[in-house]
Amino acid sequence: MSAHPYANLTPERVMDAIESVGYLCDARVFPLNSYENRVYQVGIEEGEPLIAKFYRPDRWSRAAILEEHKFMFDLVEEEIPVVAPIQIDGESLFYSEPFMFALFPRRGGHAPELSSNADLELLGRWLARLHQVGSWESFEHRPVILGAQDLAQAAETVLSSGHMPSDYHAVYASIWPQLVQSLEQQMSSRPFRTIRVHGDLHPGNLLLRYEQLWMVDFDDCVQGPAMQDIWMLLSGARDEQLSQLDVIRNGYEMFRPFPYTELSLVECLRTIRVMKHAAWLCQRWDDPAFPIAFPWFDSHRFWSEHILTLREQQAALQQEPLVLFA
Structure with a gap:
C-alpha cells in the first residue's frame, strides 16, 4: 500500500464515509478537479448527487475547518450565494480515518467572463x-x-x-x-x-x-x-x-x-x-x-x-x- 493517504481513498472508502452519516450511495463516484484535497461527485439513491470533500490530513486543524464552515454559514444567512456544507444534526464536519470530510450540494455553472x-x-x-x-x-x-x-x-x-x-x-x-x-x-x-x-x-x-x-x-x-x-x-x-x-x-x-x-x-x-x-x-x-x-x-x-x-x-x-x- 502507498504511504500517501490519498492513494488509499478508493471509491469504496468514499461511499463508506458518506453512508456513515446516513446517505445511501448508488455507486456513482466521480473525482472532480482538486489537488490540495480530494473532491468527488457521489450519486445518492433517490436523491440529487452530493459533492464530498475529503480534507488533506494534517493540513488544517478541526477548529480551522469549522471556522471556514462558519464563515460560509454567516454568508448564507445574509443570502450571499456561496455553496456551504450540509449540516447533519447540527454538524458539518465528519471523520473517516484518516480524513475529515464535508458534504456539499451540487451546483452547476461555468466560470464568468471576466472580459464582460x-x-x-x-x-x-x-x-x-x-x-x-x-x-x-x-x-x-x-x-x-x-x-x-x-x-x-x-x-x-x-x-x-x-x-x-x-x-x-x-x-x-x-x-x-x-x-x-x-x-x-x-x-x-x-x-x-x-x-x-x-x-x-x-x-x-x-x-x-x-x-x-x-x-x-x-x-x-x-x-x-x-x-x-x-x-x-x-x-x-x-x-x-x-x-x-x-x-x-x-x-x-x-x-x-x-x-x-x-x-x-x-x-x-x-x-x-x-x-x-x-x-x-x-x-x-x-x-x-x-x-x-x-x-x-x-x-x-x-x-x-x-x-x-x-x-x-x-x-x-x-x-x-x-x-x-x-
Missing part, C-alpha cells in the same frame, strides 16, 4: 457583501496574510526541498530577499485592515448559470485585506486592469466603500501568490497526483521561468501602484 463588464460588476456587488460579513469578526485559527514573512517561509521551503536545480540556487537566493524588502516597504507604508476573505477567488472558484453566481471552495479563506479577493479578477496590461477595477468598483460601492488605499497591495499580493505556488508544489510532490498533473515542475524550464517571473515582480513592485480616483 456585466459579470465584473456583478462580482463587485457580491464581493462587497462578502467583505461586509467578513468584517464582522476575525478568524482565530486560520492563516493571516503577513507579506514579507510569507515570502521568507516560501523561499525556505523551495530552497530546502531539493526540487530546484542547484544551478538556480544562487540567483534565487539573491532575488527573494530583495522581494522581501520591497514588500516590507509597500505594506508598511499604508497600514491596512484585515478581514475574513475568500483568499483564492480565481475564476475556477466562481460558477455562473442563468445570471446566478455561486462562490465556491473557501478552503483557503484567510484573514487578509479585501484587495486579496479583488486583484485575482484582474488580467492584462495596466490600462486593462484599471478598466476592470473601475467596473468592479462600481458594483462594490453599491454596498461598501471601495478599498482604494489597498491598491498599492496588488503587486505585493501577486508576488506572495507566485512564491507560495512554487513552495506548494515542492511541499506536495510526494502526493501521486502531483507529478501527473504538473509534469513540468521538475524541469529546468519551470525554474527558469519562475525566476524570470520573480524578476518581473521585483520590477512591478518598483512601479507606481494602480490608482483609481474616488
